[in-house]
Amino acid sequence: MNKRGKYTTLNLEEKMKVLSRIEAGRSLKSVMDEFRISKSTFYDIKKNKKLILDFVLKQDMPLVGAEKRKRTTGAKYGDVDDAVYMWYQQKRSAGIPVRGVELQAAAERFAQCFGRTDFKASTGWLFRFRNRHAIGNQKVCGEQALSSASENVEPFRQNLYMLIKEEKLSVAQLYSGDETDLFWKSMPENIQASRKEICLPGRKINKERLSALLCANADGTHKLKSIVIGKSKLPKSVKEDTSTLPVIYKPSKDVWFTRELFSEWFFQNFVPEVRHFQLNVLGFHEEDVRAMLLLDSSPVHPSTESLSSEDGRIKCMFFPHNTSTLIQPMHQGVILSCKRLYRWKQLEESLVIFEESDDEQDRGEKGVSKIKIYNIKSAVFNWAKSWDEVKQITIANAWGNLLYKKEPEYDLQGLEDGDYREILEKCGELENTLADDRVWINGDDEEKGSSPKPKSGITKEVIQKGGGDEEQTAEFQLSAVRERLDYLLDFVDATPEFQRFHFTLKEMQQEIIKKQFQNRIHSRIGSFLKPRPCIVKDSFNMPSTSSN
The missing domain is CATH 3.30.420 (Nucleotidyltransferase; domain 5)
Incomplete structure (x- = not known):
């Protein structure tokens, strides 16, 4: 029971108790006094009795998470939401932990089944889904503790x-x-x-x-x-x-x-x-x-x-x-x-033309050569720049739940899972799936608290041949500039009196990479749009959607 000024906000469990008092014939005044609610709140709960009961009884285990829920607002895509939650409960009952990337993959599969072509299992969707169903970002053994912690x-x-x-x-x-x-x-x-x-x-x-x-x-x-x-x-x-x-x-x-x-x-x-x-x-x-x-x-x-x-x-x-x-x-x-933001910069810097x-x-060997260039100094430089680019509104919104009981708004424009998939496809990487990319993008958070098992490697850009000689010459010149910049960076890192030029050269290198990639996109746009076979790679066991 939460207070806002002189008003009290009841969660679903408390609303169920109010309904039980009404069914038992308790007077309006006694219920208002017990739960410290206004007359209008009393009649609102009474009026919405069917909606509240339907929402709570819809869960396989009544009142699971009801102590956290304040509203009965459903999901925009109710059929997808229901199917994913049913699949999640099947996994839970089998004692299998379910990661966020697996929830997103399940949602996209069910959306295809229901013909929801405009559905997108974004990070924001995942956050709202977990909130709707009181699912913490924890392993199975920790969810009971999370439910208990919410009371504090x-x-x-x-x-x-x-x-x-x-x-x-x-x-x-x-x-x-x-x-x-x-x-x-x-x-x-x-x-x-x-x-x-x-x-x-x-x-x-x-x-x-x-x-x-x-x-x-x-x-x-x-x-x-x-x-x-x-x-x-x-x-x-x-x-x-x-x-x-x-x-x-x-x-x-x-x-x-x-x-x-x-x-x-x-x-x-x-x-x-x-x-x-x-x-x-x-x-x-x-x-x-x-x-x-x-x-x-x-x-x-x-x-x-x-x-x-x-x-x-x-x-x-x-x-x-x-x-x-x-x-x-x-x-x-x-x-x-x-x-x-860091993953994006890391990906750009690791592209191989x-x-x-x-x-x-040959491509594998060239890709491996870039691994040796990308070192801790490159990583901390990109990390610092990424932190600098986190928007002020992103930080302010993150305090919404704590200070104002307002669900935080995720501002990930240009940084959704599909954006990384798009750039990898343009680089010719067609064998890995969106689920593979999600494991990579969210790998730090999914593995936190367990033994580090990083999936290391390097990505590269595979460009289809095409365009005029003038464009090819310009691209070759950019490639040569980048190659020499890499050499210069190695030199300044090894020579103390020149190390003050590191960050200037680093910024120039990033601009060259950006320009190089943009030129390739514009000159090869036709080849990128060529149809290719659709490769479907399951990342989890798809539950049966047929009724038994």
């Missing part, structure tokens, strides 16, 4: 409101931060260069994972420099001091945060940066500088008592246990957007 959300929210009022905090003074894995070299498994690279001798998968922390305030006006954790004290690709990198780089044996590392970041980076922002950007007086950092209750986070500035005006508050997927702003599209005469072996 509203008390935490009320406590936060009280602290905001007491401390006189503005939205710009509320911060949230969270750690995440980044399989920085991972590529779609089923591409030609990826298959070639898997066979490389001495391949060390454990060094292909980084950890990163993102932190920003609630209105998105202040994004702190990301801290990245790697295995090496000084990566081979970074010859100079790591302080020149666009991120805060720290080594850790397990490639994960420790209490010492987090405490160091809080006092040496977070507190000074927040003070500087409020004094120099917002124009606050010294006595008005204050902030509240919201964090998960993770073992790597010291106690809230120890995470406080000397004057006590910049401090921390922990979310209730297991509530990250429900109210942690960084989990409401912020980290997701940053990772997808092939000659028509190259056979599969």
